[in-house]
Amino acid sequence: MNILAIESSARSASCAVLRDGELFCRADQATGLTHSRTLMPMVESMLQNAELTPQDMDVIAVAAGPGSFTGLRIGVAAAKGLAWALEKPCAAVSTLEAMTAPLSHMDAVVIGAMDARRHQIYNALFRTRGGIWERKTPDRAISLEDLAEELKGEKRVPPRFPQLVVGDGAELCRDYLLSQDIACELAPRHLRLQSAVGVALAAWPRVQAGELCTAQELTPAYLRLSQAERERLAREQR
Numbered sequence: 001m002n003i004l005a006i007e008s009s010a011r012s013a014s015c016a017v018l019r020d021g022e023l024f025c026r027a028d029q030a031t032g033l034t035h036s037r038t039l040m041p042m043v044e045s046m047l048q049n050a051e052l053t054p055q056d057m058d059v060i061a062v063a064a065g066p067g068s069f070t071g072l073r074i075g076v077a078a079a080k081g082l083a084w085a086l087e088k089p090c091a092a093v094s095t096l097e098a099m100t101a102p103l104s105h106m107d108a109v110v111i112g113a114m115d116a117r118r119h120q121i122y123n124a125l126f127r128t129r130g131g132i133w134e135r136k137t138p139d140r141a142i143s144l145e146d147l148a149e150e151l152k153g154e155k156r157v158p159p160r161f162p163q164l165v166v167g168d169g170a171e172l173c174r175d176y177l178l179s180q181d182i183a184c185e186l187a188p189r190h191l192r193l194q195s196a197v198g199v200a201l202a203a204w205p206r207v208q209a210g211e212l213c214t215a216q217e218l219t220p221a222y223l224r225l226s227q228a229e230r231e232r233l234a235r236e237q238r
Helices: 035-049 069-086 095-103 144-153 170-179 196-209 227-237
Strands: 002-007 013-019 022-029 059-065 090-094 108-112 114-117 120-123 125-129 132-135 140-142 163-166
Touching: 002 035, 002 069, 002 196, 013 035, 013 196, 022 035, 022 196, 035 069, 059 069, 059 095, 059 196, 069 090, 090 095, 090 196, 095 108, 095 120, 095 125, 095 132, 095 163, 095 196, 108 120, 120 144, 120 170, 140 144, 144 170, 163 170
Parallel strands: 002 059, 059 090, 108 163
Antiparallel strands: 002 013, 013 022, 108 125, 114 120, 120 140, 125 132
16 A cells, blocks of 8 residues: 655645555755745656655545645645545545654644644644554644633643654744743754645555545645635625
């Protein structure tokens, strides 16, 4: 079983192949928001170097959101195009869940923190241990103030396990939570940001459970309206 995973929800872009639950190959680029130019050539090069073809893939997985509106559109469009042409099913993976999957071997609470601007982060909380992650909240756009209040209200049972912050907003989130006397720390640098490896790992249990969709059904999960849509609604209200 080969899963081709695509990640383009933030500044960097990456792709990976998971074979029977194990990482087989990967490729990454952090050249800025030029995914429309770099993503598909990177996928093609990775497959060629691994002596694979697109036809060898059984599932196309993609980080479907939240994240950059433009980045998500590019990644989902690439996944839809591949899946449609190859007649393969898709796995739509939460970006926040994909960042948690590589940390699932740790006994921790994982705090997803992607910079959503407008004084918010895209966030979800997960509990990880023994290679398994358990979702504690849905994906949401939330202010740091509201997140801090939520974490303060949770009761902790000793021994205390670490709270790890992941995502491109991790440092901002960590600094604010520490200012509110909420103990947390950054995840290791090489596991902190979005990656196609995490998308592939998060897709694997979905594949095993048959939780897949068609290319036609695959859509981005933005969580909130784009700036253009917000401005249009504001004009209509006026």
